Amino acid sequence: MAEPDKLEAVLWLTFTLGGFIAALFIPVIIVINNLAPGIGALSQEIVSYDSMLARLGPLARIFFLIVVVASIYHGMHRFKFVLFDIGLLKFKTPIYVLTYAIIVISAMIAIYSLILIPNP
Amino acid sequence: MDKEVRSYEYKPSKTWWLGNRRYALYMVRELSGFAVAVYGFIFLAQLFTLSQGPLAYDALLGVLLSPAGILLSTILLVFAIFHSLTWFDLTAKVQPPSMKGKPVPRKIVVTGTIIIWLFISYFVAVFIFRVG
Amino acid sequence: MASQKTIKIRVKRYIPEKAEEPFYSEYDVPYSEDMVVLDALNYIKDNLDGSLSFRWSCRMGVCGSCSANVDGKPKLTCSSFLKESKGDSILVEPLSHFRTIKDLVVEIDVFVKKLKSIKPWIIRNEEKPIADGEYLQTPEQRDLIKQTSMCINCMLCYEACPVFDMDNDFIGPAAAAISYRSVMDSRDDGAKERLDILTSKHGVWDCTYIGECSVVCPKAVDPALAIQKLKAMGGISIIKSLLPKKK
Numbered sequence: 498m499a500e501p502d503k504l505e506a507v508l509w510l511t512f513t514l515g516g517f518i519a520a521l522f523i524p525v526i527i528v529i530n531n532l533a534p535g536i537g538a539l540s541q542e543i544v545s546y547d548s549m550l551a552r553l554g555p556l557a558r559i560f561f562l563i564v565v566v567a568s569i570y571h572g573m574h575r576f577k578f579v580l581f582d583i584g585l586l587k588f589k590t591p592i593y594v595l596t597y598a599i600i601v602i603s604a605m606i607a608i609y610s611l612i613l614i615p616n617p
Numbered sequence: 618m619d620k621e622v623r624s625y626e627y628k629p630s631k632t633w634w635l636g637n638r639r640y641a642l643y644m645v646r647e648l649s650g651f652a653v654a655v656y657g658f659i660f661l662a663q664l665f666t667l668s669q670g671p672l673a674y675d676a677l678l679g680v681l682l683s684p685a686g687i688l689l690s691t692i693l694l695v696f697a698i699f700h701s702l703t704w705f706d707l708t709a710k711v712q713p714p715s716m717k718g719k720p721v722p723r724k725i726v727v728t729g730t731i732i733i734w735l736f737i738s739y740f741v742a743v744f745i746f747r748v749g
Numbered sequence: 750m751a752s753q754k755t756i757k758i759r760v761k762r763y764i765p766e767k768a769e770e771p772f773y774s775e776y777d778v779p780y781s782e783d784m785v786v787l788d789a790l791n792y793i794k795d796n797l798d799g800s801l802s803f804r805w806s807c808r809m810g811v812c813g814s815c816s817a818n819v820d821g822k823p824k825l826t827c828s829s830f831l832k833e834s835k836g837d838s839i840l841v842e843p844l845s846h847f848r849t850i851k852d853l854v855v856e857i858d859v860f861v862k863k864l865k866s867i868k869p870w871i872i873r874n875e876e877k878p879i880a881d882g883e884y885l886q887t888p889e890q891r892d893l894i895k896q897t898s899m900c901i902n903c904m905l906c907y908e909a910c911p912v913f914d915m916d917n918d919f920i921g922p923a924a925a926a927i928s929y930r931s932v933m934d935s936r937d938d939g940a941k942e943r944l945d946i947l948t949s950k951h952g953v954w955d956c957t958y959i960g961e962c963s964v965v966c967p968k969a970v971d972p973a974l975a976i977q978k979l980k981a982m983g984g985i986s987i988i989k990s991l992l993p994k995k996k
């Protein structure tokens with residue numbers, strides 16, 4: 498009867514890891530990648546096409562892949578529960594499918610893009 | 618127990634999260650998690666346009682650096698920092714760090730986490746974004 | 750003597766023989782500073798309306814049977830003073846996350862089943878003969894389980910838990926907290942078995958750390974945090990079981 502739910506456990510641990518990665522890296526990335534050049538605190542040169550390419554060595558690519566997927570995973574996992582909270586628990590299965598489909602598709606787009614981005 | 622016993626059942630509330638200040642704050646906390654995903658999508662879009670060449674990238678960059686884009690980044694940043702703080706706080710509560718078998722005082726844990734966090738942010742800025 | 754001050758008590762009633770829907774009754778009860786809501790209910794039952802039903806026993810916050818919503822907040826009626834209420838009337842309603850049987854009396858089988866399912870007793874690989882005396886603990890070992898041991902099964906945390914309201918199968922705060930206590934108990938050998946139950950489909954995974962359970966608990970148990978710790982312990986033990994065994 499009391500079988501451990503291995504799937505939920507793996508989903509939860511990934512969610513925790515994702516939350517930690519997002520907590521560490523997302524604020525600084527927003528600041529440097531969007532806010533600072535936006536308000537002129539940093540030159541917009543920092544986010545130009547060429548400087549983006551210049552920083553995208555193999556390690557940076559892996560780093561960005563992890564951060565993007567971790568953030569999307571973490572946020573969508575929680576968003577799923579928000580939907581339940583506002584009374585949509587009766588659609589549990591479709592919401593699960595949709596949430597994780599979005600995550601998988603995002604991860605695939607990220608991998609595809611990072612492979613395709615030309616080397617500096 | 619007699620299954621025939623009559624009883625009254627209340628329907629689960631769909632608006633409980635408006636019920637008190639703490640429930641509402643919980644909702645804000647959860648939405649801060651969602652905001653992190655929203656930024657994930659934005660960053661994903663940037664990576665995607667990078668792969669499609671300078672024209673596509675610059676078009677998106679124009680939107681992101683417009684006043685509306687800046688407003689959105691600001692909101693997302695506030696939520697993201699809220700996410701970071703609540704997340705570090707919870708982690709420290711679930712796995713309280715200890716030294717030599719003694720729990721580390723909360724003040725030290727909080728300041729320590731923030732210092733490490735700032736240091737890592739600096740590291741990302743300098744070594745990944747090559748700021749400065 | 751000055752005329753006795755009174756206070757209005759509004760009670761949400763449910764009498765299945767009389768009406769399909771709950772309704773409210775109002776009573777004027779003599780007021781004094783040292784009275785709790787349960788005293789007022791007992792006054793009503795003894796003097797005004799013998800048909801009013803509610804549960805109580807210890808009158809001192811130990812038995813956990815007198816739970817109700819007082820002015821919309823989950824409380825032990827024996828520990829809520831009349832003077833804590835602002836305004837000149839006090840609203841008393843049954844716990845709404847459980848079925849009402851009559852007036853303030855709710856159906857608690859759903860909770861008792863959960864309590865049974867987590868085996869709230871000490872599990873030993875080998876019982877010690879009685880002649881060998883008690884299972885001893887050091888003060889440090891005792892400290893680990895002190896807080897969660899305080900639970901009195903009042904179910905107020907279930908009333909505060911929206912997740913339980915949505916899904917009655919969810920193990921919920923108290924049962925998880927009590928189980929956490931057993932997992933951490935130095936005399937208990939059942940951690941593996943307990944974590945299996947807690948990490949099953951209707952175990953701890955649906956908790957989203959809303960945290961209201963810990964706010965309403967009259968015994969300062971922190972079920973919300975206990976559940977997060979159980980997720981971590983349970984999750985890690987499941988991952989370990991999935992990894993290939995090292996010799």
Ligand code: SF4
Pocket residue numbers: 813899900901902903904905906907922923926962965966967968969970972
């Ligand atoms: S954990 Fe607290 S609120 Fe919940 S049943 Fe136990 S004593 Fe009551």
Ligand code: FES
Pocket residue numbers: 805806807808809810811812813814815816825826827828
């Ligand atoms: S009557 Fe026992 S806890 Fe209130």
